[in-house]
Structure formats: structure tokens, C-alpha cells
Amino acid sequence: MSPYVMLIISASLLLGTSLTLLSNHWFTAWMGLEINTLAIIPMMTYPNHSRAAESAIKYFLTQATASMIMMFAIIYNAWMTNQWTLFQISNQVASTLMTLALATKLGLAPFHFWVPEVTQGIPLSSGMILLTWQKVAPTSIMYQISPSLNMKILITLAILSTLLGGWGGLNQTHLRKILAYSSIAHMGWMVIIISINPTMALLNLLIYISATLTLFLSLNLTSTTKIKSLANLWNKSTPMTLIIMLTLLSLGGLPPLTGFMPKWLILQELVAHNNITMAMLMAFSALLNLFFYMRIIYTSALTIFPSTNNSKLQWCYPQTKKITLIPLLTVISSMLLPLSPLFITLS
């Protein structure tokens, strides 16, 4: 892609999210979300393939629908309460509509059907931005309106997301779809705690973003999009295999890796608020996610997959691609568990 085009797209993405984060008027927050949607579309359609265009169309349609519902909620709220400030939606109808719109934006079940298909059709770099950066702006809006969100809707969204995210990812052999279902499940974890302790939701999002970024960057470096290619990765680049293994375990929520921290703290908060059934259901559904991560790790790192002789000895050759952020992100996504007291204090 031309560097000028990349500059405009990245600047627009930054602008969109920043606008939403910094706004106190509903219109500017909505504007930021729209800028984000529109800015990523050319990035998605960059490969000259009809599948990428199809994914971009699906993404645009779902996001535009969500934006429409959101605008309706904003105007309804303004009509009922005569205020445009982005801190609380006092009106129940507006709050419900806003929740549903943000759920579609984030890819929460039952509005999650676009996530795997869109992620599968676009290149890894665009998928990375879709599943990480595009979540920040809607989460910030949810964070700000969290006191007025309907708990029942949030619980339904959360349980459905974690269950469907785990169930849907069970049989995938394409890594992008696996990461999409993983995103759905993690958004579920975020949403369940956002009313009780919004800071915990932000922590969950942050750690999810760091782990997903690590994964996407490693997969982009090695150009692997299927489990079969990942299974032969130990020939090409053993450190990448280890990094992918660690990051997947972290995403699955296994101690002593960082990914355990948000899950543990969320479960602790839920139990403290007497939501033991909820906590149990979330913990069980996280096992589904862990199952398919473990399957990937089994085929890629724990066992040696049969390969032909011409695929061996590829690790001898020097690495030409840059691995700028991968070591830092790996450390963040796997070694930060001892810093949990810091995060608890900050929240």
C-alpha cells in the first residue's frame, strides 16, 4: 500500500478512537466510531480479492447498523432527558438500545456472526487492527455509561458470548477464525464485570489486546493462517513456536501467565458480589477456549508433525523480517502476573 494511503488510514484510525475517548458529547463519540469504521475499510480491501471485499462489506453493514441504532438511542435519550453529555443514559430504552449497538460493535453474542467471517477474509494485519484497536472506542463508551447499563442484558450478552465463543472456536482449523472466536469470548468476560467494576473490564481488555497483538504479529511474521502451517513452524522458527504457545496459554487464562490475572480478578469480583453461579459458568466456558488453544499447542509445540524433508532446516537461514514489538509484547502477555497487586491497587 502506498505510504501516503497508510498514513491517512492510520491517522484516521488514531483520530477516530481519540475522538471517542476524549469526547463528552454523544455526537462526537459517535463520529469517532464512524471514522474508525470508514478508515479500516480500505485496509480490509487492500488485497485484490473478492473475499476481502466481501468481508469489508459485511463489516461495514454490521457496523453501520450498529451506528444507526446508537444514533437512535442518542437522539431518544436527548429527546427524553434533554442532555447530550456522555456520562449516563438515564432512559431505559435508550440504555438498552445503546447496549445492543455497542454489543454489535464489539462482536458480542448474539451479534457476533460477523466476526469470524470478516476476520477470515482479511489479511492478518487488518485482522489485528480489527480485533484490538477497534474494540477500544466502544469499550470506552461502555465504561462511561456503565452505571446505567441493564445488568440482565449484560449477563445475557456475557454468558452467550463466552459460551458461543468457546463453542464456535472448537472445530476451526483456520487461525483467524480461532482468534475471532477468542475475541468474542474475551469480550464476554469484559462485559460481565463492566457494571460491577469497570476498571477490571479495562484491565481485561488491555491484557487481551497485548496477547492478541503478540499472536497476530507472530503469525504475520511467519505468514501462517492454518493450524497445519503452524504445525510445521518448529522447522522454520522455533522461538516463534514458543511465543505462540506461551501467548495461547496466557489467553486461555492459565497461571502463572498474565492472562490468568484478569480472569482471576473478575471471578473474585463476581463472587464478592454474590454472583457465584455466574462465576462458575464463566469459568467453565473458559475451559472450552482453553481446549482449542491446547489443541493448537499440541499440534505445533508439543508434538512433531510429520513433514517432508524439504521443509526441514529452514531455521538455518537468517531472519529477514523485523520482530520489533514481539519480544516486548510476549513479556507483557506472559510475565506480568507477579504485578497483580499493582493492578489491584490501581483499580
Added chain:
Amino acid sequence: MALLHKLLNGTSFPKLCRMQDVARCFLLGPVFAGYPSRLYGSIKKTEAASGRSSPEVNTQGGLEKQTKGEVGLDLISPKEKIEIIFDKAIRTEIKDHFKLLAKELVDRWRGPEGCPLHEVLLENTRVMWQFRSDEDLDKWLVTSDRTIGGRSKAFLKMASNNQSALFHGILNTELPHDGETQRSGYCAMTSRIPRGAFERKKYYDWSNFNTLYLRVRGDGRPWMVNIKTDTDLVQKSQHLHSYFMFTRGGPYWQEVKIPFSKFFFSSKGRIQDNQQQLLTDQISSIGFTLADKVNGPFYLELDFIGVFHDPTHTEEFAYENSKKICGNL
């Protein structure tokens, strides 16, 4: 489908009269064209839905000699009274769909495509379609230019002691008299889109494989192998990836191997300047077309169609895109 039929026609069909047949076929012929022939018992579809072929075919001998089981979809002789009990059919159909759904749910626990993951990953070859019984023929759709008013004929039947399928017919390039068709003369057989429970569209995931393998015996004519990928969007329903298959025509079987990287992209029948790779993770159907502008009979015997992984074939896509040809790149 049976429910729809019943609703449209009121009561059940203990008696069939000629008028009802014709009306039913005109109204519902296209609706039933893609439907499995379970409800019709021994009636098998061997030609396009709108053709009236059987009387003409029966008068021709030789290559077009029909076996007992081959009857056109629209021809139900008044002498043969068929008992169709719709209530039972509907109940059986609903039960079948629920069984399929249960099987899908159980298979999901086992692994991708109902097999454990390591089996799917280790799979190097897979036979997708093989022709051993009449049920295998049901999975294919036969079309010819009769749908646009042409004169070609095409039939599909079992041959060689039920060890292969024979796709045969007569190609006729005579133009239909509608004043707008410029070219005519094609015959094709396409596989039906795989359906899951409640007729949901499924697709084949061939991402572990990189080559198509066909065991065929032709008559020396050049065929086109067409692969269609998942067609959810209307705009993509005309997209096609094709490649040639040149048959030898001898008495020996021919093994044709076409890597997926060689398939070129065309849309609405025109090869596009902007070429795209065939992405093998959402394949919906494969087809064989004959359109070589030569009038005369043709035949193609198919033993099986499979896919396999050729580790020596590392090419991803055989064609380049150039800014000179396609300016919007």
C-alpha cells in the same frame, strides 16, 4: 418442500391427472429442480427441469439409449400412478433434519468435519465424489443450453457395471431463435451445494489440499473444470474459477491432476483482467462444462473426483496482475 407443495395444491395427491402435472411442473418445476428425488421414489432427474425430453429421447437409439431408471423430471406418465403421502413425507423429512442436526452437534465435539483434529491435519487425500450408485448421481445437476432455448442434450447415468458415471449427450451449437443470443452450445454437470440440517448451505474446506484429482475417460474433447466458492452474496454468484481438462479419448482411464493454483478467475462468463487466487476454504461446487463449438455427440466417464496435497507443488497462484492490464490495481 413437501409442505410447500401441499400448501400450494391444497389436498394430497391420490390421483394425478395430466393437467395437474403440467400445471405443477410449470409452477413448481424450478422449485423442485434442485430438490433430492426422495419424494418421487424411482423417478430420477437426468436433464434440465424445463426440458421435455423423454419421448424424443426414446426414439433415438445408440448413445442416447435410456435405461429404465432414467426419466425426465417433468414426465409422469398417466399410466404410472404414484402414491404420494405427504403427511408421512413431511414427518419423515422433519425427523431426518433433526437427526442431521443432532449428528452435526455430536460431530462438533469430535472435531472438524466429524473427525479428530489430527486426522484432519494428517489427511493428504480425500475422495470427494465417487460414482457407484444412483444415489451418487443425485448429487449432480445436469444442465445444457436447453434452458436458453438451444438444442443440446445431456444425460447422466451409471455405467460400467455401476463403477462409473457416464455423462453423455449431443452438443448442438444452433442458436435459439430469440434474436439476442450470440453463442450457444454447452452442456454441463455441476455438483449440488452441500446442505446441512434444514437445508443450510455448507461448504467444503479443502485448505489442507492443493490439487484436484480426476479419474476420467473422455472422448478427446476439451472440458472446463469449474469451481465455485461460497455464494452468499448475490454479486459473487457469478464468480467462477476454471481450468481446462483435455481428454484423450482412448480406452484407458486418464488421471487428471489440476493444482488449485492454476485455476483462473472469471465472472459472468468473462475472464477477468483482475485475477484472484482460488481460496479453497469455502468451496461450494465443482462442475464440468463442454462448450467446444463442435456439433456432435460427446461422452465423459467419471470414476471419482478427489483432492490431495502435493508437497512438491508450492505455487500459490499461477497468474500475475499487471497495472497495464488492470488499471485499478
